[in-house]
Amino acid sequence: MTHDTHGPVATPPRPVRRPTLAAVAERAGVSLKTASRVLNDEPNVATATRARVQAAALSLGFRRNAVAADLARGGASRLVGFVTGDLANPFYSAVASGIERELRGRGLQLITASSDEDPERERALTEELIERRVGALVVTPTSHEHAALRDELAAGLPVVLVDRPARDIEADTVVIDNRGGVRAAVSHLLAHGHRRIGLVGDESRLWTFQERREAFVETLAGAGITDPDRYVRDGAHDADRARAFVDELLALDQPPTALVTANNKITVGALHALRDRTGAASDRQERSVALVGFDDFELADLLGVTVVGYDAAEMGRRAAALALARAADPGRPTQLVVVPTRLVARGSGEVRTSGSSGARRTDA
Incomplete structure (x- = not known):
């Protein structure tokens, strides 16, 4: 027989699971559909029922997954993707800041990723963001081939090119002079x-x-x-x-x-x-x-x-504004914005x- 001289081995703690919508419905004594309607702020729910569901969600610490809710209704998410050339470059940080400030007041959030000027990485990142059903996409092109973006443009996804145009697609574009x-x-x-x-x-x-x-x-x-x-x-x-x-x-x-x-x-x-x-x-x-x-x-x-x-943040702001305008009016003519230099x-x-x-x- 061997003896453990170091004492009992500690059992790692179990990960804490987030409370589910089903748990909220059970605590409030309502159906899953009713709980969903309340937490998605949909109309035609009795005031007392709404209050009971909200209290249950608060007591459980339930957090609504806005992205999943949007996708479940068949829409795009509230996320906007930005594929930069090189995130370490302060220029792209300023552009991202301009995009984010323009989106903030619309309840939209920005996801930023860097291609490091690698065409293959650019393609992989744009495809991944498209799979996440972003509501719009801003790209600094480093690749010469954008078949995936061409398909998404045809399907109605707002795509804006910033800093450089693309040779094989027609899209709203913001560049420097x-x-x-x-x-x-x-x-x-x-x-x-x-x-x-x-x-x-x-x-x-x-x-x-x-x-x-x-x-x-x-x-x-x-x-x-x-x-x-x-x-x-x-x-x-x-x-x-x-x-x-x-x-x-x-x-x-x-x-x-x-x-x-x-x-x-x-x-x-x-x-x-x-x-x-x-x-x-x-x-x-x-x-x-x-x-x-x-x-x-x-x-x-x-x-x-x-x-x-030049104003790099203004480039980002103009790019975001073009994306929002394209989402509101998909048939509008494409625009080229040239930001002046001094x-x-x-x-x-x-x-x-x-x-x-x-x-x-x-x-x-």
């Missing part, structure tokens, strides 16, 4: 005497970067630059890769004197590279590389970073070349 923003950035640098201007961008397959790259090249070509794409680098999907690209550009025999960075994460990487170079440099000209970033970001004002800014001069984009003034100026 990418071309106008980049034109303003490049023109600003040209006005400060720069001719060798670089662009560090995201994945070349992304529509947003394609728009920004084309505007960059066109603006430089229009200013008489014969090799406008000489200093263009793409594929910088994170700050570390952007930092490496900036290091590579500034190590050239004829480096760019100014940079445009195509999103907030790339700007952060560029700032790291420029800081490293400033710390090691003894030549003022080498330290004076102008920088304009696309997207504003936290602390950019304190760091003196000139940016192409150049915010804070210092980094106002560095003049030595050939212009040889000194740093901050012109608004």
Whole structure:
């Protein structure tokens, strides 16, 4: 015989089960159907019966499953799905905040999921949200194929695309004025005497970067630059890769004197590279590389970073408004909303070349 020297083994506690609708009906002494009608706030129930069911639900701690109730009546749930490109990016957090604020007053709730710019993950997430019968769907497309969304659009599901359009479906869309923003950035640098201007961008397959790259090249070509794409680098999907690209550009025999960075994460990487170079440099000209970033970001004002800014939360608000309008009127024409940009001069984009003034100026 063996003896347990450690004492009796404790039995894990049983999980507490939520009270059911049947338990509420039993305690109130009514039928399951009557209990359901009361808790779904349906009419034609006697006042005394309604009070008895509500008291039973309160005493049991019953919580109504609103999603299940909506689906049981054959409708969509009160949930709205948002598939972002990268939830870690503050841009998408601001867009989600705008969507949520617009939905809040309508009794709707937002579910947010990130595709991490992976087309397969985007497809899986959209299909999962559709299976949950969301009332509307907001998507930042990273895939080039949207058969599932096409079918749902035909079935009447409100679908809104945000930040990028989709090539194979027609849906309400909210985008930034990418071309106008980049034109303003490049023109600003040209006005400060720069001719060798670089662009560090995201994945070349992304529509947003394609728009920004084309505007960059066109603006430089229009200013008489014969090799406008000489200093263009793409594929910088994170700050570390952007930092490496900036290091590579500034190590050239004829480096760019100014940079445009195509999103907030790339700007952060560029700032790291420029800081490293400033710390090691003894030549003022080498330290004076102008920088304009696309997207504003936290602390950019304190760091003196000139940016192409816009209202990301307003993008989310407009996307949610389009979804609600589509739900109210499924036959309305599709809309394209272009959110304007503005150049915010804070210092980094106002560095003049030595050939212009040889000194740093901050012109608004």
